[in-house]
Amino acid sequence: MSADALKVLTESHAACRAALFADLATSMVLLVESRATMHREAQQELALRGGELLSVMDRSAPDTDLAVSVTVDEVAVFLRVPDAPTDVLCCLCAPEVDLGAFAADARACLNALAGAAG
Amino acid sequence: MNDSEEFDARVAKLHQPDRMVGDARVLARAEEGAGGVARAVLTAVDETILPAELTFASEAGETLTLSAAARRLRAVTAASDDLSPEEVAGRELEPEEEDGLHAALDLLVRFARGASGTVVVSERRGEENAMRGVSALRLIGMLPPDAGPVTAAVPPAPAGDGGGGARDFLAASEGRLRASMTRSPSGEVTSGGAEELAATLAQLLDGAGSDDEPALQLWAQQSGTPAGPAFGRALWADGTVLAMAFDAADVAPLVAAFQGSIND
Numbered sequence: 493m494s495a496d497a498l499k500v501l502t503e504s505h506a507a508c509r510a511a512l513f514a515d516l517a518t519s520m521v522l523l524v525e526s527r528a529t530m531h532r533e534a535q536q537e538l539a540l541r542g543g544e545l546l547s548v549m550d551r552s553a554p555d556t557d558l559a560v561s562v563t564v565d566e567v568a569v570f571l572r573v574p575d576a577p578t579d580v581l582c583c584l585c586a587p588e589v590d591l592g593a594f595a596a597d598a599r600a601c602l603n604a605l606a607g608a609a610g
Numbered sequence: 611m612n613d614s615e616e617f618d619a620r621v622a623k624l625h626q627p628d629r630m631v632g633d634a635r636v637l638a639r640a641e642e643g644a645g646g647v648a649r650a651v652l653t654a655v656d657e658t659i660l661p662a663e664l665t666f667a668s669e670a671g672e673t674l675t676l677s678a679a680a681r682r683l684r685a686v687t688a689a690s691d692d693l694s695p696e697e698v699a700g701r702e703l704e705p706e707e708e709d710g711l712h713a714a715l716d717l718l719v720r721f722a723r724g725a726s727g728t729v730v731v732s733e734r735r736g737e738e739n740a741m742r743g744v745s746a747l748r749l750i751g752m753l754p755p756d757a758g759p760v761t762a763a764v765p766p767a768p769a770g771d772g773g774g775g776a777r778d779f780l781a782a783s784e785g786r787l788r789a790s791m792t793r794s795p796s797g798e799v800t801s802g803g804a805e806e807l808a809a810t811l812a813q814l815l816d817g818a819g820s821d822d823e824p825a826l827q828l829w830a831q832q833s834g835t836p837a838g839p840a841f842g843r844a845l846w847a848d849g850t851v852l853a854m855a856f857d858a859a860d861v862a863p864l865v866a867a868f869q870g871s872i873n874d
Contacts, residue, residue, distance in 0.1 A: 592862035
């Protein structure tokens with residue numbers, strides 16, 4: 493089941509606190525995995541944040557499909573599918589996340605989810 | 611420098627530990643400028659007594675292989691195609707043939723101008739042969755006085771007010787930035803690296819928020835072969851903003867560099 497990909501991603505990276513798969517075209521959060529309760533408003537807000545950040549470079553670097561936002565206490569990782577840019581994966585991680593490994597696994601997860609959803 | 615001082619300098623240098631990257635010795639850094647890189651290459655030739663093939667490489671990916679012996683450059687053995695080495699590669703250098711020497715120096719300067727990050731040299735034993743070559747010290751003296759700026763140097767961090775976090779970040783990110791543009795808390799803007807990226811970096815600076823919490827945002831093409839550079843924008847608590855262009859493969863190390871700059 494493709495939906496398990498999200499669970500596998502969060503379980504294999506202890507630093508990943510929450511991950512969701514959303515379709516920005518319909519503004520729908522399709523799947524959520526979170527270590528703590530994540531209310532619908534917080535899910536929607538995270539998906540919108542991901543969509544906005546991923547589109548910042550649309551004019552000068554339209555092939556951007558990965559955006560990362562780092563603050564003192566969080567690393568947020570957002571991915572979109574090149575062929576279907578409204579399919580996004582939004583992840584909140586602790587600062588100690590192994591970003592290289594996580595981003596690679598997150599891409600595989602998104603490809604699985606987008607392939608199944610598309 | 612008189613003979614005694616030169617002797618002392620060489621002895622001191624011999625006692626310095628070499629910085630190694632794999633089997634290669636770190637020779638110079640691109641931010642020393644093209645002239646500095648070119649001199650470092652020729653100094654390595656000047657330090658070569660036994661016949662050797664010296665291969666120079668920078669993080670830009672271009673390589674230059676020189677045949678050296680007895681402190682003399684005997685020939686350019688090979689170079690990356692991007693450096694257009696056809697005219698000189700494989701030809702013995704003759705002290706009397708000034709045109710050939712200038713062509714070899716032009717190739718060296720092209721390598722130096724295109725260098726980015728760390729410049730390293732690896733060495734393997736060369737052949738004994740009858741090639742005389744030309745003195746490395748003579749070639750150093752023939753280098754153009756201004757070999758020009760390198761195309762991808764890490765710019766200096768902003769001086770004066772603030773900039774500590776940005777300075778730490780730039781130091782930790784080594785030669786990973788293709789270009790950057792920094793706005794200090796007083797509004798002074800400094801930039802460096804590839805000029806064709808300046809307009810995009812300026813837009814990123816303009817789009818920075820006024821939040822006083824340190825934050826880093828990076829954008830990259832993760833799927834397939836990146837069509838262009840990745841971009842990023844960092845903001846430190848003192849108000850310094852830095853926009854940057856870099857290779858997509860360097861997202862993780864730049865995040866680590868930023869985290870180091872805000873946690874120190």
